[in-house]
Amino acid sequence: MIKKVTVKTIRKFKENKEKFSALTAYDYSTAKYLDEAGIDLILIGDSLAMVALGYETTNSIGVEEMSIFTKAVAKGVKRAMVITDMPFLSYHTDIPTAIKNCGNMIKLGANGVKIEGYSEYILEVIKRCVDSGIPVVGHLGFTPQFLNTLGGYRIQGKTQEAAEEILRQAKELEKAGAFAVVLEMVPQESAKYITENLKISTISCGAGKYCDAQVLVSDDVFGKYSDFTPKFARKYGDMKEFILNCAKQYNEDVKSGKFPSENEIFQI
Ligand code: KIV
Numbered sequence: 001m002i003k004k005v006t007v008k009t010i011r012k013f014k015e016n017k018e019k020f021s022a023l024t025a026y027d028y029s030t031a032k033y034l035d036e037a038g039i040d041l042i043l044i045g046d047s048l049a050m051v052a053l054g055y056e057t058t059n060s061i062g063v064e065e066m067s068i069f070t071k072a073v074a075k076g077v078k079r080a081m082v083i084t085d086m087p088f089l090s091y092h093t094d095i096p097t098a099i100k101n102c103g104n105m106i107k108l109g110a111n112g113v114k115i116e117g118y119s120e121y122i123l124e125v126i127k128r129c130v131d132s133g134i135p136v137v138g139h140l141g142f143t144p145q146f147l148n149t150l151g152g153y154r155i156q157g158k159t160q161e162a163a164e165e166i167l168r169q170a171k172e173l174e175k176a177g178a179f180a181v182v183l184e185m186v187p188q189e190s191a192k193y194i195t196e197n198l199k200i201s202t203i204s205c206g207a208g209k210y211c212d213a214q215v216l217v218s219d220d221v222f223g224k225y226s227d228f229t230p231k232f233a234r235k236y237g238d239m240k241e242f243i244l245n246c247a248k249q250y251n252e253d254v255k256s257g258k259f260p261s262e263n264e265i266f267q268i
Helices: 007-015 028-036 063-076 095-107 120-131 144-150 160-176 188-196 239-256
Strands: 020-024 041-044 081-085 112-116 136-141 180-184 201-205 213-216
Touching: 007 081, 007 201, 028 041, 028 063, 041 063, 041 213, 063 081, 063 095, 095 112, 095 120, 112 120, 112 144, 120 136, 120 160, 136 160, 160 180, 160 188, 188 201
Parallel strands: 020 041, 020 213, 041 081, 081 112, 112 136, 136 180, 180 201, 201 213
Antiparallel strands: none
């Protein structure tokens, strides 16, 4: 019997000081393999806008596209907790729309949602989601949906004061009911301080080794996405090279008549 990772499991990980792993997935078979590999949390990140759909930023993706990928990923996963990243403007206009959009991801098979940023309004969205049975992961530090207001891909929480401010915000997210928070592009010392002072888990995305968990974009880990790789993303394979080699061989075999062979055809 497979034991599903839930909010309770994630809380236990923190209590037991046990690290957990998270990766993004956007399609059924990748999600299935990540789950088989033992990844604890699978995120349908809005990074899919860039790595799977070729958009310039994550702000171009909407609820409809995120819904399609959520459905596909959820179908492939048995054990991991599946979290959908709520896209730009899907929870910002008003609370009923936010709950409807977040709740829709649960209906499609997600086990929770991730919401970027901090404001009184976002705290209210988190509270209302949690009250409605929708687990929430927060996201602080560098928040890609705020790229235009942050003025570019900048490291956040670089001073004691800035780290204190992220901790203050994270504590408010915790109070609102978030069960974890992603810290993106935060110096390791700041992330350590924040992690040590929170009851909920911190998930590092370029925030060093002292967080309770790590998350990366799977296309970076597999060496598939090559337009840009952040400093903190460790490449474990070269899928770009693998795809290129397979496609080149196939191309040659088709053109030289080596494909298909006798074993790859039907006879009358
Ligand atoms: O969209 C994304 O992939 C993310 C990261 C935290 C990995 O939000």
